[in-house]
Amino acid sequence: MKRALVLVFILLLILPSVEAYSVPERGVIYQVMVDRFYDGNQSNNEPFYDPMHTNYRLYWGGDLEGLIEKLDYIQSLGVSMIWLSPLNDNINRMAGGSAPYHGYWTHDYKRIEEHFGDWKTFKRLVEDAEKRGICIIVDYVPNHSNPATDGELGSLYDNGTLVTNYYYDAKNATVNPYTGSKELIYHHNGDIGDWFGFQLKYANLFGLADFNQLNPWVDSYLKDGARLFVEAGACGFRIDAVKHMDLGWLESFYLDLYSSSERPLFIYGEYYSLSPQKTDDMYYFYLYSNVSPLLGIPIRNDIVRTFAYGGSMKDLARELEDYYSLFVYPNKQVNFLDSHDLVRFLNENHRLDRYHMALALTMTLPGIPVIYYGDESYLVSKDGKGDPYNRPMMVFNNTTEAARIIRTLAELRKTNDALAFGDFRTLYADYNVWAFERAFGAHRLLVVMNKGPDKNLTLSLDWSDGRYVDALHGAEMVVENGRASVTLPRNSIYIFHVEGEQKEPLIGSLTPYTAQPGQRVLVAGAGFGNDGEVFIGGEKAKVLSWEDDQILVEVPEVETEDSWISVYVETSYGKSNTVKLHYYSSGDVPSLIVVNGSNLTGSLWIKGSLPELAEPRPLIKSSTGYYFTVVPLPNGTIFSVELYRGLPWDELEPLNITLYGRTNSTVLLSTELTEIPTERLTTTSPEMPGKSPDWIPYVALVTIGALLLLLAFRKGRL
Ligand code: NOJ
Ligand code: CA
Numbered sequence: 001m002k003r004a005l006v007l008v009f010i011l012l013l014i015l016p017s018v019e020a021y022s023v024p025e026r027g028v029i030y031q032v033m034v035d036r037f038y039d040g041n042q043s044n045n046e047p048f049y050d051p052m053h054t055n056y057r058l059y060w061g062g063d064l065e066g067l068i069e070k071l072d073y074i075q076s077l078g079v080s081m082i083w084l085s086p087l088n089d090n091i092n093r094m095a096g097g098s099a100p101y102h103g104y105w106t107h108d109y110k111r112i113e114e115h116f117g118d119w120k121t122f123k124r125l126v127e128d129a130e131k132r133g134i135c136i137i138v139d140y141v142p143n144h145s146n147p148a149t150d151g152e153l154g155s156l157y158d159n160g161t162l163v164t165n166y167y168y169d170a171k172n173a174t175v176n177p178y179t180g181s182k183e184l185i186y187h188h189n190g191d192i193g194d195w196f197g198f199q200l201k202y203a204n205l206f207g208l209a210d211f212n213q214l215n216p217w218v219d220s221y222l223k224d225g226a227r228l229f230v231e232a233g234a235c236g237f238r239i240d241a242v243k244h245m246d247l248g249w250l251e252s253f254y255l256d257l258y259s260s261s262e263r264p265l266f267i268y269g270e271y272y273s274l275s276p277q278k279t280d281d282m283y284y285f286y287l288y289s290n291v292s293p294l295l296g297i298p299i300r301n302d303i304v305r306t307f308a309y310g311g312s313m314k315d316l317a318r319e320l321e322d323y324y325s326l327f328v329y330p331n332k333q334v335n336f337l338d339s340h341d342l343v344r345f346l347n348e349n350h351r352l353d354r355y356h357m358a359l360a361l362t363m364t365l366p367g368i369p370v371i372y373y374g375d376e377s378y379l380v381s382k383d384g385k386g387d388p389y390n391r392p393m394m395v396f397n398n399t400t401e402a403a404r405i406i407r408t409l410a411e412l413r414k415t416n417d418a419l420a421f422g423d424f425r426t427l428y429a430d431y432n433v434w435a436f437e438r439a440f441g442a443h444r445l446l447v448v449m450n451k452g453p454d455k456n457l458t459l460s461l462d463w464s465d466g467r468y469v470d471a472l473h474g475a476e477m478v479v480e481n482g483r484a485s486v487t488l489p490r491n492s493i494y495i496f497h498v499e500g501e502q503k504e505p506l507i508g509s510l511t512p513y514t515a516q517p518g519q520r521v522l523v524a525g526a527g528f529g530n531d532g533e534v535f536i537g538g539e540k541a542k543v544l545s546w547e548d549d550q551i552l553v554e555v556p557e558v559e560t561e562d563s564w565i566s567v568y569v570e571t572s573y574g575k576s577n578t579v580k581l582h583y584y585s586s587g588d589v590p591s592l593i594v595v596n597g598s599n600l601t602g603s604l605w606i607k608g609s610l611p612e613l614a615e616p617r618p619l620i621k622s623s624t625g626y627y628f629t630v631v632p633l634p635n636g637t638i639f640s641v642e643l644y645r646g647l648p649w650d651e652l653e654p655l656n657i658t659l660y661g662r663t664n665s666t667v668l669l670s671t672e673l674t675e676i677p678t679e680r681l682t683t684t685s686p687e688m689p690g691k692s693p694d695w696i697p698y699v700a701l702v703t704i705g706a707l708l709l710l711l712a713f714r715k716g717r718l
Contacts, residue, residue, distance in 0.1 A: 022135060022235070023524040023550060024266040025331050025420040025509050027080030028363070028410040029137065029370045032067065033340050034085050034116050035101040037373060037394045040065030044115055047092075048099035056381075056388035057098035064117035064125050071125075075132040076398045077376060078410030081266070082129060083137040083238050085340070087122065088225070089113045095151030102340070102391070103139065104240065105146035105208075109225030110159035119232060126233035135235035137266065142222045142253065143241040144208035145186075154186060154209030158221065166209045178594040178666065180623035183212040192244075198620050205244050213249040214592060214630065214665075223256045230257060236266035239292070243271045243285070247617075248630030251291050252590040255516050255632065264511040264522040264552070268293040268334045272341075274301050290582060291514050293332040296367060299323050300336055306451075307358040308349035313434040313451065317426045324366050324424055328564070328580055329513055331421055336370035337362045343385045346378055353491040356405055357449055360472065360493045363409040364447045366424045366438070376403040405472060409495070412471050416497050417526055418445040421508025427459050433488065435459055440508060441526055442500025446477075450488035459484045463498065470494035502526035505569040505576035514582040517557040521581065523569065524550045532571035536581060558583060563614035583611050588632035592666045595619060595627040595643070595659060605652055606659075608641030610634075616644060616652055633663040641669065 039045065039061035050058035067082075074082060086103030089111040103113065112118050117125075126136050148154045154166030164185050173184040181202045182188040187210040192203045204210045211218050226237065237257070242250060254267055271285060271294050299320055306316045324330035337358055338344045345355050355378075363369040373379070377397035381389040397403070413419045422438030422445060429435070432452025438445040444463060461484035468477045475494045477486040486494065508525040515521050523534060528548050534541045537558030544552040551569065558565055565583045569576040593606070604627050605616045612631050619627035633639070640660050644652040659669035 020545075020547060020550065021263055021511075021522050021552070022080050022133070023420070023509065023522065024081070024236075024368050024511055025524065026413055027368065028078065028406070028413065029081045029083050029334070029368060030074055030077065030079040031083045031336070031339070031370050031372045032085065033062070033102065033373065033391050034064065034067065034087065035060055035062040035103070036391050037062040038066030038070045038396075039063060040067070040069045041117070044117070048094060048101075053393050056383070056391065057101070059099055059101045059115050060393055062394075063115065064112075064121040068121075068125050068128050070396070071128055071132055071134070073396055073398060075134060076407070077371065077403060078407040079371060080133060080410070081135055081137050081235065083370065084139060086139040086141050086240070087112050087116055087229075088141070089157070091146045091152040091155065093151045095147040098388075100146070100151075102388075104141055105151065106141055107146055107152055107155050108157035108159065109221060110228060111157075119228075122229075123232050130233070136233065137236040137238055138229045138234045139238045139240060140226050140229070141240040142211065142213065142226070143244045144205055144210050146209060147207050148186075148204055148209040149207055156185065156209075175624075177624055178592065178622060178626045178668070179620075179628050180626075181212070183215070185212060185215055185218055186210060187212050198622065201244055201246055201620070205241060210244070213245060213253075214590060216665075219249070219252075219590065223253060226253070226257055227260050230261045230265065234265075235263060236268075238295075239267060239269045241272070242269035242292075242294070243273070246590070246630035247285070247291065248632050249590045251514070251584070251612075252588055252632040254292055254512070254514060255519075255584055255588060258512050258514070259516060259519045262520065264520055266511060268295060268332075270295050271297070273298055290328040292512070293327075293329065293334055293368075295339075295370075296323070296333050296335045297342075299365075300339075300342065300362075303337065303358055303361060304345055304348060307354045307361075308345055308351075312431045313449070314429040314431060317429040317434050317436070320365065321424065321426065328582075329509065330366040330424065331368075331509060332511075332513065333367040334370055335362050335365055335367040336372060338372035338375055338390070339370075340372070340391055341387055342390065344372070344374075344380050344390050346380045347385045347390070350380075352378070352401070354451070356401060357451065357491060357493045359402060360405050360409065360495065361447070361449065363406070363413075364419060364438075364445065364495060366422070369409075371406055376400060376406055378402060408471055412495070412497065416443050416445060416499055417441065417502075417508060418443040418497070421525065427461065428457065433457060437461070441502040441504075441506040442498075443502070443526075444498040444500075446484070446496040447493065448477075448486060448488060448496075449493040451491055453490055455488045457486050457488055459486075468496040468498070470496055504573045505529070505532065505571045507567065507569060507576050507579045510567060510579060510581055513580070514584070515555045516584040516588060517555050517586045519555045520544065520552060521555055522550055522552055523567065525569075525576070527571070527573065527576075528569060529571045529573065532569055534567065534569050536567050537565035537583060555581070555583075557586065560611055561609055561614060563611050565611075584632060585611060585634040585637075587634050588612065589635055589663075589665070590630050591633040591635075591663050593629050593631050593633075593641075593661065594666065594668045596668070597621065597625050597627045600627065600643075602645045603647055604655075605644040605646065606641040607644060608639050610637065610639045613639065613641055618648065633667075635663055637663045639663065 045061045088106040089108035090100035090105045148166040156163045189203045302319045377395045381392040417440040418438045422440040427435045433450045435448040463479045505527045511522040534553045539556040541553040564580040566578045568578045604619045607616045643655040643657040646652040661667040661669045
């Protein structure tokens with residue numbers, strides 16, 4: 001008996017652990033501003049503390065211990081993820097009349113803010129939340145540290161050791177000849193004035209000291225800081241201000257985190273833009289950036305406008321359909337109604353019937369819903385509307401109609417795959433009424449709503465004959481011969497659903513859908529059975545765990561020049577649908593790609609011979625006569641690119657110019673190197689030139705070219 005037990009123990013140790021991870025699409029996020037939630041430890045409230053909660057710009061006492069105390073409450077809403085406002089150690093001074101109670105003014109990315117707790121408490125929170133089936137997502141701020149000209153003047157610490165501040169850094173900063181950016185640890189290019197191009201990414205956002213992420217120290221510091229949260233058990237990140245960083249650096253940041261984590265992380269970015277205009281660079285970002293999901297800021301405005309004020313449901317349906325069509329994975333986008341940056345719905349219009357409709361809609365659209373703390377308890381401030389009045393102290397009440405809607409729909413997401421992974425199709429829309437259907441395999445969802453007078457709605461619906469009961473209120477819908485009839489009272493929203501049996505394998509999502517070889521990816525869906533095989537880019541992937549609704553795999557090395565590669569599952573019931581994985585080479589590092597712009601004009605793009613370059617990337621024009629961008633590339637690889645001209649929302653015109661380069665931290669592309677073969681040389685060794693005599697003339701040519709350019713630049717000829 002004893003020997004058998006020992007054997008079982010040894011087997012447990014050596015067998016791969018079969019862990020079921022939570023699939024983001026099957027969950028709901030609860031967003032908390034830590035300082036405004038619950039005070040669990042009064043000894044950490046000072047300084048800059050207002051016990052009366054009247055000055056919205058001071059600390060009000062909320063902390064990690066408070067959150068731990070309130071986990072049962074959060075669990076009672078049925079949510080599966082908590083997104084916490086930034087936890088890193090913030091400045092210890094006021095700036096612009098405000099304390100950093102919000103957490104967005106970091107000065108140490110290796111420590112936790114003392115008003116909120118410490119690493120030990122964070123780990124306790126993670127563990128206690130996991131026990132309730134909830135995981136923790138952390139807001140992380142890699143674009144900037146803290147105000148450059150106020151407070152602590154951009155001071156930066158590395159686990160307690162002072163590294164620099166904005167003024168000290170400026171003294172040693174130099175101008176990068178290619179980008180024209182004055183920089184060291186920080187960028188020193190003033191505040192953002194033009195909200196596009198160079199300034200958008202290389203200048204200070206509202207006076208916040210802007211990081212130079214391409215500085216190797218900054219690159220590792222920001223990646224190490226985020227990894228600390230992964231090591232402490234976080235299951236994902238909300239990344240602040242992605243609009244203001246080079247996409248190429250972000251890609252390498254995400255890949256670094258994904259690869260360093262055993263569990264598949266869920267990372268989403270904040271790209272602040274209120275209107276879904278196709279004529280700004282947001283359109284490019286949404287269309288080609290499918291690197292991480294984004295917060296649905298543009299559509300939140302459409303929803304609030306339609307339900308809090310007025311407007312046509314038909315227009316809303318079209319706006320939402322346009323928006324979702326921009327994404328490869330619409331179901332991974334993050335939907336919300338209220339947030340810490342926008343006016344709460346009930347501060348726009350206090351009508352609860354309309355609020356409940358908007359809330360239920362937000363939770364049934366494609367994408368993962370966010371419930372902002374207090375949405376369930378109708379929390380609003382009487383003192384004002386936007387920031388900081390959208391951050392009042394939490395009022396706990398989970399017995400409201402809103403809480404019931406949240407709980408009901410959070411539960412439905414766990415069992416109805418159409419809600420988690422389904423497509424999105426309008427069946428009927430007029431000024432007041434909208435009906436859309438979502439389908440995934442044998443699961444279906446029908447959402448019908450009416451904000452006008454009572455309406456008897458009849459629809460074509462491909463569901464079996466029968467009576468269906470709405471999940472929210474128990475209203476009934478009859479389907480007969482492909483026609484559905486339902487009576488919709490004024491200001492109602494009904495949700496009908498079907499959960500059929502799925503036998504054939506069907507993939508709903510990949511988490512993450514961006515990966516490099518060796519990285520773990522969670523394939524979620526239905527009908528996977530007990531075993532089978534997963535193919536990624538034509539290669540058989542190593543399977544780490546297999547369940548009927550999720551498979552954990554390791555991404556194999558794939559020989560490709562495409563940015564998206566195919567993924568499918570095979571079981572004894574057959575082959576699944578094919579979905580796309582955004583593929584990157586192993587060992588990518590952020591690389592500054594430069595094009596000499598002396599004979600070039602207009603908005604330029606490159607597209608090239610590596611997976612990372614397979615989709616068009618826009619170049620930024622520098623003040624020094626070059627065009628540039630940042631791309632994560634495998635070091636030491638020869639590649640070619642084609643130049644294009646055009647605006648993001650138009651067709652790109654090929655310029656029939658081919659340029660060549662060999663990846664490094666900075667690569668000046670050249671037209672002269674036509675003898676370079678276009679096939680990809682795979683190496684990760686930066687010493688490659690020395691090892692391969694064939695390339696010595698080429699490397700020498702690039703170096704001499706770069707030196708001549710630099711000399712010419714210094715003498716002011718360029
Ligand atoms: C966006 C955040 O949501 C906002 O609250 C913050 O102040 C800015 N980014 C700057 O970090
Ligand atoms: Ca920036």
